[in-house]
Each structure stands twice: as C-alpha cells, then as structure tokens.
Amino acid sequence: MRTKNAFPAMLVPVAIFLTGLTMGTSQRQEEYSYDDFQRPEYCNQCHGLFYQQWDQAMMSDAYNHEWDEIEYFQLAVPHSENDENLKGVHEGCNGCHTPMAYLTGDMPPPDPDEDPRANESVSCEVCHLIKGYTGDTAYNHNYILETGDTKFTTRKGKTSSPNHEIDTTSLHGMSEFCGICHNEMSPFGVWVKSTQLELLEGPYYQEGVYCQDCHMPDAPAKTAKMGASYPDAKMHLFNGAHDPGKLLGVIEIRITPDVQQVVPGEPVVFTVTLYNQKTGHKFPTGSVEDRITWLHMEAVDEGGNIYHLPVDRKGFEGEQYTIASDTLAYQDMGVPLGISDFKGVRREDVPIGDRIFRMPYFDPQGRMTIMQWNTASLGVDYRIGPRETKIETYTFNLPYDITPGVLRVQAEMKYRLLVKPVGEYLEVPEEEYRAMTINKQQIEIEVLP
Numbered sequence: 001m002r003t004k005n006a007f008p009a010m011l012v013p014v015a016i017f018l019t020g021l022t023m024g025t026s027q028r029q030e031e032y033s034y035d036d037f038q039r040p041e042y043c044n045q046c047h048g049l050f051y052q053q054w055d056q057a058m059m060s061d062a063y064n065h066e067w068d069e070i071e072y073f074q075l076a077v078p079h080s081e082n083d084e085n086l087k088g089v090h091e092g093c094n095g096c097h098t099p100m101a102y103l104t105g106d107m108p109p110p111d112p113d114e115d116p117r118a119n120e121s122v123s124c125e126v127c128h129l130i131k132g133y134t135g136d137t138a139y140n141h142n143y144i145l146e147t148g149d150t151k152f153t154t155r156k157g158k159t160s161s162p163n164h165e166i167d168t169t170s171l172h173g174m175s176e177f178c179g180i181c182h183n184e185m186s187p188f189g190v191w192v193k194s195t196q197l198e199l200l201e202g203p204y205y206q207e208g209v210y211c212q213d214c215h216m217p218d219a220p221a222k223t224a225k226m227g228a229s230y231p232d233a234k235m236h237l238f239n240g241a242h243d244p245g246k247l248l249g250v251i252e253i254r255i256t257p258d259v260q261q262v263v264p265g266e267p268v269v270f271t272v273t274l275y276n277q278k279t280g281h282k283f284p285t286g287s288v289e290d291r292i293t294w295l296h297m298e299a300v301d302e303g304g305n306i307y308h309l310p311v312d313r314k315g316f317e318g319e320q321y322t323i324a325s326d327t328l329a330y331q332d333m334g335v336p337l338g339i340s341d342f343k344g345v346r347r348e349d350v351p352i353g354d355r356i357f358r359m360p361y362f363d364p365q366g367r368m369t370i371m372q373w374n375t376a377s378l379g380v381d382y383r384i385g386p387r388e389t390k391i392e393t394y395t396f397n398l399p400y401d402i403t404p405g406v407l408r409v410q411a412e413m414k415y416r417l418l419v420k421p422v423g424e425y426l427e428v429p430e431e432e433y434r435a436m437t438i439n440k441q442q443i444e445i446e447v448l449p
Helices: 012-018 040-044 048-056 066-082 091-096 099-104 124-128 175-182 194-200 211-215 331-337 420-425
Strands: 130-133 142-146 150-153 165-168 183-185 191-194 218-222 228-236 251-257 267-276 292-300 307-308 356-357 389-397 405-416 436-448
Touching: 040 048, 040 124, 040 191, 048 124, 066 091, 066 331, 091 099, 091 175, 091 405, 099 124, 099 142, 124 130, 130 175, 175 183, 175 194, 175 211, 183 194, 191 194, 194 211, 251 405, 251 436, 267 292, 267 405
Parallel strands: 150 165
Antiparallel strands: 130 142, 183 191, 218 228, 251 267, 267 389, 292 307, 292 356, 292 405, 405 436
C-alpha cells in the first residue's frame, strides 16, 4: 500500500474511458460468495454498541436508500443498457454501495424489496476485511480485501476475541481508508467525488485531522462486550450529509450594512460574510451533482412587506450556474428513461437571483447532469472550502413606498440533498429533497420617513 498527499488531478487520462474505469482497479468480481461474509447481526452479538450505531447510519442503507435505489435502477442500469459507451458502468456503483454484491458478481443485485444480502450495504465485514488498496490513490473501490477469520482494525486490544483473529493496520485510522469510496473518478477521467482529496488539500489534514476524527469521534467505551474499556474507542456514527446535527451551523453568517439609516429611494448595500468553520472538506461535498446549497436574502419593512434581494453579480466565468434561474437542465436523463428529445427539468427550484454554492457537472454534450457516471467535465467550483470565507453583496434600492421604521434583513442558508425538480420528476420521497436551514442571521436598519 502506498499513499501520497498531493491531489492527483491528472491521475488517469480521458482515454481510459474505453477500459471501463468505474469497474477498474478493485478486486475481480465473482471471486467470493456471500457465505464468505458474516452478517452484521452476527457481529452484533459482541459489538452491540457499534452495530446499533452502524444500523442508524447511511452505511447500513447505502444500497437500499430510496434515492440511491431510484438513481441506480431508473438511471444507472438502463443507461448502461441504452448507451454502448457506458456498458457495464452500473456495476461500479455496487463496489461501494453494496461491496458484497460487487465482489460476488451479483449484478444488478436483486430489488431491495426482496431483502437480498445486498441490503447489508457497507457491512461490518466489508470494512474489517480490508487490509489495503491498490495504487497510489484511494478511489473507485480499489480496496484489497481478504476474507477469513482475521479482522483488520487499528488496535489489537488487551483481550483476545473468542471468535476471530485481530490484526492491525494503519490504514483504518487514515483518511485514505475513507477515500477508497469517497473519491470517485468518472469513466471520462473526471473527479466526480473528491471528499478525501479535498481534505488532503485543506488545512485540517496538515494538522493531523482525518475523516475519522469527525465522523468516528473518540469516546470512553468497550469495543466488545467481553473486552476492555478504552478512553478513545471509535464511535461508528459515520454521520455526515444526511445528519442535521452535522449540517446545522456548518457555515457562519454575518450581515453588515453600509449604512444604519436610509431614506426611501436610496440604495443600501448589505455585505454577507460566510465562513466555513466546521468541515475539513468543501461544503457541499460528496455527491455534488445532486446537492445544492444556496443563500436567500430578504428584507421586511415595518408594514410587513417582503422584498427578495438578489445577489450582486461578480462577473466570474461560469457564474450563471451559481445564480438561481428557471433554466432547464439534466436532458441526458432522457437516455436511461427512454425519452427522445427530453427537454429536461428546471435546474433548481430556488428563488431566482439567490446565490448557489455548487460545482456543476456536464455530460459529453456539455449539458448539466446529475448522473456522475456520465460526467465528462466540471464547471466552476463555487463551493466553500474548509476555513474559507466568501463575501457576497446585495444592493437594495429602497422603493419610494416602503414603510418607514425598522427594516429587518435576514440571510438564510439552505441545503438540499437532491435538486427538487429531479426528485419530483423521478417521484423520489419528499424527505430526500426537502430544504433544510443550515444557518441564518438577521439585522435591523432604520428607514427614515
């Protein structure tokens, strides 16, 4: 196993598309059977705390999570069948969403409603049978996995297990372990997931902070029922983008007006300072093609009249993708859906003029896509990096009929796991694309008569 710290921006040339990179560097399929892997419930007999934590986390639902299920069976599988250039691309999804199905060649796996073993998703055995990864960079499920009685972890412990052998690896305590699945390159040689690579480029990694420090925090606990207690047992929480507790307050917001008093007909400029004080990677991260974060600004006068404030344009290349509009996008969904000349759906259902913090993905025809396997290029990266501060300004030309008195101005940052129009079109459950508030701040200025 080898690791390196630099972001490998040119690791794989575009020509590698022809070899099917998404199936690429991990172990051969059909090398194993499901019987080679213990069920999570078996592990629960001794590791009850960790099992219960895992059972509440997305790790246990990576295959049967509703949006992932819809994306896989309605988009990835038929796209693989309908586009000769993407033949077999759906199989690579399972290398991380249900590794056992991938390793046994059970693809596509049965429908989750049939309760197949694929539903075990990223199980205890999958992670604790990994002993390394191939190549210099962890990505695209390039794990080296060894089935058997030996389980790999960071600590051998004071007590021997009556059930299995324990071997230690440094990998389980390193961010590269997470990068095996949280870094992904598309068949076109484009990084479509780069959470761990973003960490490498940020300030926290240089200070020795890894993924596990935030997503598997230390706590005093036993690692097994018959085992010893440790002051720094790793909690198997894996809480991230689907956890409101992780999301709340991730971006700090402050509003500064250029004046404290203003008269009708005159402009006032509000400067909004946004500081990412919580994540070691960019925000949002992960499935960036799906996720959307935006800042909504509005003012309310003494009479209760509400004024929406659009963001001031900065003029950078690709800015049009970072300001909400009623533009249509995602036309490439027509291929897997079997709809010729598909017009697409609205790019985002966000108040027009709001600032969006995103990185757009483009298909081979240059159209915005939410299908990461069909991503041939990336647009402007206007996400907020770790400890990064972004400044946005909003110029409000007060109407002459505004009600004098207190003018309350509020900035509210919103977040969706999935762009709403895509969710609605594909009939994804509403909770998958429901907007949640990340943070907000309100100030007051005075409107003079």
